[in-house]
Amino acid sequence: MDVEDIEIQLFVRAMQLRHGYDFSEYAPASLKRRVQQLVRTHDASSISELNSRLLHEEGFVARVIEGLSVPVSEMFRDPLVFRTLRDKVFPVLASYPEINIWQAGCAHGQEVYSLAILLEEAGLYERSRIYATDFNDAALAIAADGIYATREARDWSRNYIEAGGSHSLSDYYSARYDFIKLDQRLRRNVTFFNHNLVTDEVFCEAHLILCRNVLIYFTNTLQDRTLGLFRDSLVRGGFLCLGTRENIDFSPAAAGFGDVDHALRIYQVGGPGARALSR
Amino acid sequence: MKKRQAIVIGCSAGGLTALQSVLPGLDARLGVPIIICCHTGSADVTILVDLLDRHASLPVVEASERAPADPGVIHVAPSGYHLMVEPNFHFSLSVDAKVAYARPSIDVLFETAADAWHDGLIAVLLTGANSDGAQGLVAVRRAGGFALVQDPLTAEADVMPLAGLEAAGADACLPLDAIAAKLNELCLP
Known part of the structure; x- marks a missing residue:
């Protein structure tokens, strides 16, 4: 060896x-x-x-x-995913009096702020609660600050427009020297805390879970365990959004999820193609 | 002579033309997986996959996360992710930082494939305007794999093959039109 x-x-x-x-x-x-x-x-x-x-x-x-846990992401990465969340998932979320969203593996928080902006523009933010978790405390601190290098953020405005944003991304941040800082009002309903997908358990009843490009680092066994955790955390009809190249075909737990948009990896508990849950 | 078990190919600028020249010459009976990392700059590799599939003698698909590196199939790295080969010969992806200014990075593919196949691997470095792949080629040769570099004189952009030769040397350095025949010879029984 x-x-x-x-x-x-x-x-x-x-x-x-x-x-x-x-x-x-x-x-x-x-x-x-x-x-x-x-x-x-x-x-x-x-x-x-x-x-x-x-x-x-x-x-x-x-x-x-x-x-x-080297978190590399951007705001509105894969804009079409965010646009589809807004067009297909938000109308269902709008039927709940309170909306719980779990951003699992939030890393530096770019997607948390992306989501907060879309919820704000859809008029859903006030009744939403976003739980943004990661097992890396240093990353969580950066996420809570919402400060990013301007050079990283170069493409984010274009992403935001492609995602269907209705303002200008610059309305949501202040630029200073080489950095931008996201409007802290965007995190008034966000809770950042430490949660390890490998060892920690269900902590909320969620209507939507976003976990993009996190399970790609896991073996099939751990991927399956985590998808089971997501399934148990979601309400019936709840949504799961993974990275656009993730493959859940090898996971028995994935059987509980049906496609909302297969190409974009947006799923729904009990959605089309889902099989009965075996808990 | 040892029969080789897998082929990895890296290219960048000029890569599409080079691949369209090499892939049709591959023997349809090649019983090994062929894995390509080509920097395209596009957000979607589907177009490249379709273009290559028209010319190749073997089916061309986008490499699928967690799926096995099937033999007799040409797998292309998706855009925006590093493509890796796990020790069990299945694919995995990562969104870790760029390597050699690239994601997917040829170095990442070559190094992980060398870890998986050791001396069963053939790595091919083609045309390109940056030095991604050079460190990967070092790893391939260290593991006993076969390094094949396109003759820089026949490359649309010679930076990549030159960097590969300088860092790792090669077991063969061939003009573009001789590469397919060499791969057939190394892989067919």
């Missing part, structure tokens, strides 16, 4: 035994790349050196978690 592969197994064990984080069901190829990246970031000579610091160095684990 390759030495580096042994070191990664030891890394996973150290995270589990010393710190209670379970990465054993993360897909191996991307996990390996991220751990290799950590070695470079922390100027370590090997993964074994990381392992040693994980065991002995106070506070090092937080920096490892930061590096292991």
